[in-house]
Amino acid sequence: DELAMASEADEQPLLSGDLTSPDVDPVVEEQPSAPSSGGTCFSFDDVVTGVFVVSFDTHQGNTVEWRMPESLDVNGLEFKAMASGFHTVSDDFVMFNLGGSYGLSCYQKLAVDSAEERGARMRSVGILCPSFYALSRHQEFLKKEVRHQVEEPTVGYAQLERYFRNHQPSGASFAPQSPLPQDAATTPGQSIVPRLQAQHPPGCVSELCYSLGGKLFALWRLVMLGRRILFLGHPPVGLLCGRVYCAHMTGNTSSPLSSASDVSGLFYVNVNDISFLQEQRSYVACTTEAIFETKSNLFDVLVKGDEIILSPRAKQDGLDSFVHVSRKDEQRLADLNLKRSQLSAEAESGEEELFLNYFQSLNDRLFSLLRSVSSSPGQRLTMPALEEIGLDPYEIGFARRVAELHGVLVSADSPWCPCLNFQC
Numbered sequence: 001d002e003l004a005m006a007s008e009a010d011e012q013p014l015l016s017g018d019l020t021s022p023d024v025d026p027v028v029e030e031q032p033s034a035p036s037s038g039g040t041c042f043s044f045d046d047v048v049t050g051v052f053v054v055s056f057d058t059h060q061g062n063t064v065e066w067r068m069p070e071s072l073d074v075n076g077l078e079f080k081a082m083a084s085g086f087h088t089v090s091d092d093f094v095m096f097n098l099g100g101s102y103g104l105s106c107y108q109k110l111a112v113d114s115a116e117e118r119g120a121r122m123r124s125v126g127i128l129c130p131s132f133y134a135l136s137r138h139q140e141f142l143k144k145e146v147r148h149q150v151e152e153p154t155v156g157y158a159q160l161e162r163y164f165r166n167h168q169p170s171g172a173s174f175a176p177q178s179p180l181p182q183d184a185a186t187t188p189g190q191s192i193v194p195r196l197q198a199q200h201p202p203g204c205v206s207e208l209c210y211s212l213g214g215k216l217f218a219l220w221r222l223v224m225l226g227r228r229i230l231f232l233g234h235p236p237v238g239l240l241c242g243r244v245y246c247a248h249m250t251g252n253t254s255s256p257l258s259s260a261s262d263v264s265g266l267f268y269v270n271v272n273d274i275s276f277l278q279e280q281r282s283y284v285a286c287t288t289e290a291i292f293e294t295k296s297n298l299f300d301v302l303v304k305g306d307e308i309i310l311s312p313r314a315k316q317d318g319l320d321s322f323v324h325v326s327r328k329d330e331q332r333l334a335d336l337n338l339k340r341s342q343l344s345a346e347a348e349s350g351e352e353e354l355f356l357n358y359f360q361s362l363n364d365r366l367f368s369l370l371r372s373v374s375s376s377p378g379q380r381l382t383m384p385a386l387e388e389i390g391l392d393p394y395e396i397g398f399a400r401r402v403a404e405l406h407g408v409l410v411s412a413d414s415p416w417c418p419c420l421n422f423q424c
Helices: 077-081 132-151 158-166 206-212 217-224 237-248 271-278 289-292 312-316 327-341 351-375 384-387 391-403
Strands: 050-057 061-068 091-098 101-111 118-127 228-232 262-270 281-287 301-304 307-310
Touching: 050 077, 050 101, 050 158, 061 158, 077 091, 077 101, 077 289, 091 132, 091 158, 101 132, 118 132, 132 158, 158 391, 206 217, 206 237, 206 327, 206 351, 217 228, 217 237, 217 301, 217 327, 217 351, 217 391, 228 237, 228 289, 237 262, 237 281, 237 289, 237 351, 271 384, 307 312, 327 351, 351 384, 384 391
Parallel strands: 228 281, 228 301, 262 281
Antiparallel strands: 050 061, 050 118, 091 101, 091 262, 101 118, 301 307
């Protein structure tokens, strides 16, 4: 009832950088590369494992109105695809994880003169894919289709059926919602940068740098330490998903050591995910449900606006020193912002590539140093060595924690104590 009774005065516009572009033909827009006769050349990223429509029913609440294929497991989908708080905005989008697949859903609300619908018609149209790096390439189609669904509720699902069939690997053995293989982005020795173009929420880098400032590097340290990180905010949910995407990418590295601290990108989560989150060792996710703020057993780090809040457990684990912003953090942010300001305005994905390259280079240098130290006589990690690779020498406590996480044997400069992680 809360959803249906929301007034248009409560609506907030979606951010200007949220993947808005001229309409394109929904069927022609995203054609997969043609597989070979044996089906072996079909790109993993081209596969769509499911298509669906979720609507808000004034009697039943959120409902999966239609899906394809019929066998698609939609348990909990209605609350992922129509996120809590969507009723306060006229349009939005959400990315999420469901049963090992990644989903993208575009939402729209339309004021209607209908007592049955209580003045508002709400729909979400979405897809499921094996990898979240491919989600955004489908967004223009979904935005156009959800507009059709709210403006013409009897339009049917022919466009969606055709889109689903056009994104199936003909002749290839691929089952919907099959177990998700390890993604290339987190496979040791590989980089996500070549696969980045048109596969991300545009503007997410600028938004995260602006909202967190120097705390961006505190977030980077927490990602590198494999912690459970939850962004809490209000719609637009697409903005929160962009923060998850960028935070996840700060841990990118080509080092073979990276697999030990891989952080799962879960994107939007809700109360139905509580049991699932209790089982997770490491993740980065977002939610609009305020009750999570009281569930400190589910996260190590809560990011609320520009505030980074540690759970009691994380404080006991000595993470306080890693969230403080040092002078080095401010210098690194200034350096990153300078590089961003020098990019050509016409450069496609330039900001995101720069962001990913920046953190990958930083992480690769750290892992390279740790490997080198572990194979050296004495295995001593020194403050000058950290300074040589561009880290703050007082981040030696952080570097030692990273080494411990990956089973790399090093000893730190003496004397060492947690309070010497940052230069005050």
